[in-house]
Amino acid sequence: MVLGQFSEKSKGFHIGQHVLFVLLSFFILLKMFSITSPPARVDYVYTALFLATILPVVYLHLYWVLAKLGRKKSLIVYVIALLLVTALFIWINIRLFDHWSVKLFPGFFFISYYKWWEVALFFFVFICATTLLKLSKSWFVVNRLQRQLLETDKQRVQAELKALKAQINPHFFFNTLNSIYSMSLDKDERLPGTILQLSGLMRYFLYESREDLVPLSKEIHVLNDYISLQEIRSDEKLEITTEMEEHPGEQKIAPLLLITFVENAFKHGAKGSTGSAFIKIKLITAQNTINFRVENNKGVVDKTGKDDQGGLGLDNVKRRLELIYPQRHKLLIENSDQTFLVHLQLQL
Amino acid sequence: MNKKFFPITAVVVMIFLTSCLTSLHNLVTYTTVVSDDRITGNWQHDDLIMKIESVPTSSFLKKISSAKDSGAEKKSVYDSKEDSLLYSRSYIIQFSKNNYQYYMVCCLTHICDDLYADIEPLTAEPLNKPTESNTDDLFNGGSYTTTHSIAKLFVRGNELELHILNGDFIKEQLKNGTASVRYEKDDLFATTLITASSEELRQFLSKYGNDERLYSSKNTITLKKI
Numbered sequence: 001m002v003l004g005q006f007s008e009k010s011k012g013f014h015i016g017q018h019v020l021f022v023l024l025s026f027f028i029l030l031k032m033f034s035i036t037s038p039p040a041r042v043d044y045v046y047t048a049l050f051l052a053t054i055l056p057v058v059y060l061h062l063y064w065v066l067a068k069l070g071r072k073k074s075l076i077v078y079v080i081a082l083l084l085v086t087a088l089f090i091w092i093n094i095r096l097f098d099h100w101s102v103k104l105f106p107g108f109f110f111i112s113y114y115k116w117w118e119v120a121l122f123f124f125v126f127i128c129a130t131t132l133l134k135l136s137k138s139w140f141v142v143n144r145l146q147r148q149l150l151e152t153d154k155q156r157v158q159a160e161l162k163a164l165k166a167q168i169n170p171h172f173f174f175n176t177l178n179s180i181y182s183m184s185l186d187k188d189e190r191l192p193g194t195i196l197q198l199s200g201l202m203r204y205f206l207y208e209s210r211e212d213l214v215p216l217s218k219e220i221h222v223l224n225d226y227i228s229l230q231e232i233r234s235d236e237k238l239e240i241t242t243e244m245e246e247h248p249g250e251q252k253i254a255p256l257l258l259i260t261f262v263e264n265a266f267k268h269g270a271k272g273s274t275g276s277a278f279i280k281i282k283l284i285t286a287q288n289t290i291n292f293r294v295e296n297n298k299g300v301v302d303k304t305g306k307d308d309q310g311g312l313g314l315d316n317v318k319r320r321l322e323l324i325y326p327q328r329h330k331l332l333i334e335n336s337d338q339t340f341l342v343h344l345q346l347q348l
Numbered sequence: 349m350n351k352k353f354f355p356i357t358a359v360v361v362m363i364f365l366t367s368c369l370t371s372l373h374n375l376v377t378y379t380t381v382v383s384d385d386r387i388t389g390n391w392q393h394d395d396l397i398m399k400i401e402s403v404p405t406s407s408f409l410k411k412i413s414s415a416k417d418s419g420a421e422k423k424s425v426y427d428s429k430e431d432s433l434l435y436s437r438s439y440i441i442q443f444s445k446n447n448y449q450y451y452m453v454c455c456l457t458h459i460c461d462d463l464y465a466d467i468e469p470l471t472a473e474p475l476n477k478p479t480e481s482n483t484d485d486l487f488n489g490g491s492y493t494t495t496h497s498i499a500k501l502f503v504r505g506n507e508l509e510l511h512i513l514n515g516d517f518i519k520e521q522l523k524n525g526t527a528s529v530r531y532e533k534d535d536l537f538a539t540t541l542i543t544a545s546s547e548e549l550r551q552f553l554s555k556y557g558n559d560e561r562l563y564s565s566k567n568t569i570t571l572k573k574i
Contacts (some may be wrong), residue, residue: 098554110553
């Protein structure tokens with residue numbers, strides 16, 4: 001849709017609104033001007049003539065004085081222009097009723113029942129009423145545009161989130177499959193159970209994580225499976241401490257948010273460490289808020305440099321937090337020489 | 349009331365046998381009244397002799413003033429300050445017909461350089477001693493409202509022309525819905541009374557005063573000075 005352009009249908013509707021306004025004005029004025037009931041023929045002529053002097057003022061005001069001069073924010077110029085236009089048509093109204101109508105309508109006899117200031121009052125009422133109509137109409141247009149913009153923005157955000165999720169899955173699976181590959185080379189007997197766990201995770205990633213929100217309990221369950229899976233492939237030097245609630249309630253969370261931090265800890269802590277390593281994971285829920293904390297010591301890989309995939313997961317999750325939980329999250333990352341700490345406070 | 353209403357509104361019709369327009373309001377007000385002494389004097393139309401005098405010097409005013417002094421109850425032409433201003437520049441028309449002495453007040457005004465007269469019946473007194481069929485004052489007593497007839501005046505030498513507004517034409521326009529003038533219609537007596545204000549009447553004549561359709565030869569009366 002191109003804004004500011006009218007389709008044939010809306011153009012017809014636009015013209016219809018003006019026709020309706022003119023007809024409504026005509027019948028209101030006819031009711032006011034008629035001295036007999038039902039109105040006589042002369043009353044129709046009288047009303048038509050009166051309206052013929054009002055309409056130019058109304059439309060000149062709406063489409064020239066207000067539209068052009070109103071934008072310049074010069075109140076004095078606007079008021080002077082409005083007064084000039086109004087004065088001109090008051091003069092035309094008086095001349096029309098007192099003189100010109102004699103030749104225009106020789107078969108009718110009528111006089112103007114209104115003095116110049118009363119005519120001015122009619123003009124004023126019409127100008128005010130039509131300006132309010134115009135402003136209210138503009139308000140509806142602005143409102144509609146705002147809704148369109150919000151809808152467009154929402155669609156953009158959803159597309160971006162979809163793209164971010166698509167980046168998470170391969171990122172995780174590549175790492176996990178690499179681990180399974182290592183286990184198969186070692187002919188590790190825990191391999192079948194590990195594959196089952198991976199299967200469960202894949203189901204979650206591929207199907208259940210398509211939802212905007214998933215139960216927090218499900219996310220925790222997946223997190224535990226993931227940690228178990230990582231524990232299997234880790235050596236004994238890695239000390240993993242988890243403290244997570246088993247039954248957090250009915251709260252929901254965006255899928256795959258927390259796992260990214262855990263994955264990051266395993267990758268940059270456990271994998272890169274040459275000595276004893278630790279990962280501490282803690283999740284506390286309180287009403288609508290969760291506090292999630294992941295701490296790990298840093299391995300040699302992190303001290304020597306950042307690999308090209310290491311920052312991608314964390315950047316993704318930061319962007320997702322901004323999109324899904326704007327003003328509702330606090331993410332604290334402490335990157336010291338020895339440890340890496342992530343503290344996420346999230347308002348669900 | 350209606351018995352009184354009819355002769356009061358129809359004085360001009362009765363006298364000149366014209367179809368004049370009757371208005372509830374005076375065309376002339378104390379702010380628009382003018383004097384033109386060319387209309388004063390004795391005038392004749394067929395067998396009717398008419399006397400026109402300025403109100404302040406009229407025999408009618410002297411008569412009611414002396415009647416007031418003697419304590420008799422008579423209707424005064426001066427009801428208010430505005431009336432005083434209006435009538436002090438107006439004229440009394442008097443004539444005799446059918447054993448009655450008629451008095452009418454005539455106020456003049458200029459509209460677009462033309463001279464217009466507003467004629468209002470004032471009183472009608474019997475010429476002879478009142479009898480059962482000939483009451484004291486035809487217009488006095490009872491509740492009635494006098495109405496006004498409007499005419500355009502031309503003074504040409506010894507002639508005074510009254511172009512009385514054609515009531516039939518105006519009524520026809522009102523009936524056809526081609527004229528917008530405030531009016532009341534009495535279906536019982538088939539009379540139409542224009543109720544437009546003095547200002548509206550003036551505005552109407554200012555716009556249509558030179559339209560020949562408003563007048564007719566039947567409604568034109570020529571008085572000769574004698």
